[in-house]
Amino acid sequence: MEKLISCLSTMRFLGKLVGLVLVLAGIYFLGKNILFTTQVSPYWWRDISAAGSVLAVAAGATILVAGSNAIKEMGWLLVGVGILLIFVSGGVVLKPTSLWTFFVAIAALVAGFQLIRTGRIRF
Secondary structure (H helix, E strand, C coil): CHHHHHHHHHHHHHHHHHHHHHHHHHHHHHHCCEEECCCCCCCHHHHHHHHHHHHHHHHHHHHHHHCCHHHHHHHHHHHHHHHHHHHHHCCEEECCCCHHHHHHHHHHHHHHHHHHHHCCCCC
């Protein structure tokens, strides 16, 4: 009986590990065609939004990871503001991607999250 319990806990751990690998693969496939650039701008407001985007995303991620449940919405708001500021600053270059790469990335993300959360993939 103890061997069965040990085997089941090992399988759950391996499932979560595979899920994490799938999430990281999905992030890689989505992110390999997105370039974040820094450029010297003659306009002073572009530098402010570039620095603000880094600070907002960092603060939002910190709140999401280390904050209590009461302030999680603030973390998501800061991440959204940071993403918006990245696009306003003009420091994002989106390279063309194929539909197949996009599909593989989204499928890997969804499957990975399902494995981490539930331990199985439902099609």
